[in-house]
Amino acid sequence: MKALVYTDTNKIVYRDEPAPILEPGDVLLKVEATGICGSDMHAYHGKDPRRVPPLILGHEVAGTIASGPQEGIRAVINPLITCGTCGYCDTGFSNLCAQRELIGMRLPGAYAEYTKVPARNLIPIPHQLGFIKASLAEPTATALHALNLARIKSFRPLAELKVLVIGGGAIGMLTALLLKGYGCTDILLAETNDLRAESAVDHTGCRAYNPITDSLEAPDCFDLVLDCVGGEKTRHLATAAVKPGGILVHIGLMDSLGGLDIRKITLSEVTLIGVYCYTAADVRAAVNAIDTGLLGDLSWVETRSLSRGAEAFSDLDNGLSAAAKIVLLPDS
Numbered sequence: 001m002k003a004l005v006y007t008d009t010n011k012i013v014y015r016d017e018p019a020p021i022l023e024p025g026d027v028l029l030k031v032e033a034t035g036i037c038g039s040d041m042h043a044y045h046g047k048d049p050r051r052v053p054p055l056i057l058g059h060e061v062a063g064t065i066a067s068g069p070q071e072g073i074r075a076v077i078n079p080l081i082t083c084g085t086c087g088y089c090d091t092g093f094s095n096l097c098a099q100r101e102l103i104g105m106r107l108p109g110a111y112a113e114y115t116k117v118p119a120r121n122l123i124p125i126p127h128q129l130g131f132i133k134a135s136l137a138e139p140t141a142t143a144l145h146a147l148n149l150a151r152i153k154s155f156r157p158l159a160e161l162k163v164l165v166i167g168g169g170a171i172g173m174l175t176a177l178l179l180k181g182y183g184c185t186d187i188l189l190a191e192t193n194d195l196r197a198e199s200a201v202d203h204t205g206c207r208a209y210n211p212i213t214d215s216l217e218a219p220d221c222f223d224l225v226l227d228c229v230g231g232e233k234t235r236h237l238a239t240a241a242v243k244p245g246g247i248l249v250h251i252g253l254m255d256s257l258g259g260l261d262i263r264k265i266t267l268s269e270v271t272l273i274g275v276y277c278y279t280a281a282d283v284r285a286a287v288n289a290i291d292t293g294l295l296g297d298l299s300w301v302e303t304r305s306l307s308r309g310a311e312a313f314s315d316l317d318n319g320l321s322a323a324a325k326i327v328l329l330p331d332s
């Protein structure tokens, strides 16, 4: 089969690869759409020790089941494969399972004609939902999970909060769209790529500013801050922006150290929440949110053919695309 393979730092090659070999319990999926994730870009830059080349990346996938009793059914994948039996899996926190694995990380991913996954990781999608939109279920589930955790800790409904979203990539964009869908009207987006900021303003109705050229309108005033980048600079911004008693949600995984002002977090009783992925319930809720139009028409999503995947990675790398998400489609 044809696949897009990460072969070395900043190198992605479209080439022939062996088709997946199914283990007991696995199902083959004919891939119809796979989104490029920020984490795939991180790997492309050679900065993710968990993604070792040569590797087929890609975990944001929608397709048609191509083996077993469900053959022909359209589905998305919950790419987080967990043991299903430990205490975390048992109580609905499967994203914390010690044995968790993500396809496209240490297992081959979905920038390919076919991919495989345990049958329990497939989530059927409604017949009217297109594959491109459906492939956004995975990043939407991350945004949904983050907002669900924030909602539990917030004394006020999300709709009433003044929110700062840091990063206008797909997670930032989807977080802003979900917040808007929940009725939140006071959303500021911090984004350094002006093309992306413009697109976010157009599609989410939020306000945007560039944290490199402009300073924050006022520090200590945001009820909820979501750092969708997760770097030293953005953590610094997040801590400065959050108000006493507010909530800081850390989603991005750009780097590990620096930026947090623990003294402020302590003295101001800021709630700090780390977010990793989602549960299976979050992925199902994400499919529903997309299908019911909660996220709008998603017209900001761009598509490219799988064979032109290397160019898509390079364009994203060089900030040439305004799209917060590029979805790769198999060549017909």
Ligand SMILES: [Zn+2]
Pocket (backbone or CB within 6 Å): 037, 038, 039, 059, 060, 138, 139
């Ligand atoms: Zn992703």
Ligand SMILES: [Zn+2]
Pocket (backbone or CB within 6 Å): 082, 083, 084, 085, 086, 087, 088, 089, 090, 094, 097, 098, 099
């Ligand atoms: Zn488990």
